[in-house]
Amino acid sequence: MIRFHKEGYKIISITFIIAIAIILGAEKIFHTTLAIKITQVLTLGFVVLILQFFRNPNRKTTLNDAHIIAPVDGKVVVIEEVEEPEFFKDKRIQVSIFMSPINVHVTRYAMSGTIAYSKYHPGKYLVAWHPKASTENERTTVVIQNETFGNILYRQIAGALAKRIVNYAKEGEMVTQGTDAGFIKFGSRVDLFLPIGTKIHVKLGDKVKGGVQVIAEK
The missing domain is CATH 2.70.70 (Glucose Permease (Domain IIA))
Structure with a gap:
């Protein structure tokens, strides 16, 4: 399961809200299917970039003072x-x-x-x-x-x-x-x-x- 760092929670939430608004609004803003699809794909790509940036993988450290x-x-x-x-x-x-x-x-x-x-x-x-x-x-x-x-x-x-x-x-x-x-x-x-x-x-x-x-x- 992918974990995200707590410092990213706010930015991730805002990104999702904006992305949903853009994806839903693309059909009203643009008049061609191609423009709508490009806008939606680019928006989803941006969401993925934000998610991967704030990922917080679980790492198992072997403690050693040396x-x-x-x-x-x-x-x-x-x-x-x-x-x-x-x-x-x-x-x-x-x-x-x-x-x-x-x-x-x-x-x-x-x-x-x-x-x-x-x-x-x-x-x-x-x-x-x-x-x-x-x-x-x-x-x-x-x-x-x-x-x-x-x-x-x-x-x-x-x-x-x-x-x-x-x-x-x-x-x-x-x-x-x-x-x-x-x-x-x-x-x-x-x-x-x-x-x-x-x-x-x-x-x-x-x-x-x-x-x-x-x-x-x-």
């Missing part, structure tokens, strides 16, 4: 050593995953631990793969503390189409690897900042599966 799992579905677009300026202010390994509009957009906790930092930053809407998107776009930054692995930071980044980031992480709460951490609506990216020396199990261009795939380990 593993980092993919926080989202998407394509690995960055693996490099960088300076992380917001929280750690030192060198980290950055792994970035880009989500297209057809990917599942649920954000999941990459590891278990305690939320040490959670902050929202307003910003621009550059395309998500832009080098400056990580520091200039609308984004949220979250740090998870884990005694086994160490501290990691992840950043939800809005893209050119993403106009709302939903972040459930609250400072001081305990979170469990693989559980729902939020949602980014309509195209976006997630950056992970991991300790130097972390073993990375993915390479550039790999497509990863959020909540289940191990992308790094201590």
Whole structure:
């Protein structure tokens, strides 16, 4: 059975209402069978796109404090050593995953631990793969503390189409690897900042599966 994320309930409901109105009204607006059918097919296609965007597949996570799992579905677009300026202010390994509009957009906790930092930053809407998107776009930054692995930071980044980031992480709460951490609506990216020396199990261009795939380990 297909599940949908709670962040999509309102949009899905509105989409259905509009779609029904268009489909029923097409016969009154257009005067040819072809125009009516094209309008109805395009409307149904749009409904399907909205439904697939907000799908929330059930993922079974194998908990392991030595593993980092993919926080989202998407394509690995960055693996490099960088300076992380917001929280750690030192060198980290950055792994970035880009989500297209057809990917599942649920954000999941990459590891278990305690939320040490959670902050929202307003910003621009550059395309998500832009080098400056990580520091200039609308984004949220979250740090998870884990005694086994160490501290990691992840950043939800809005893209050119993403106009709302939903972040459930609250400072001081305990979170469990693989559980729902939020949602980014309509195209976006997630950056992970991991300790130097972390073993990375993915390479550039790999497509990863959020909540289940191990992308790094201590």
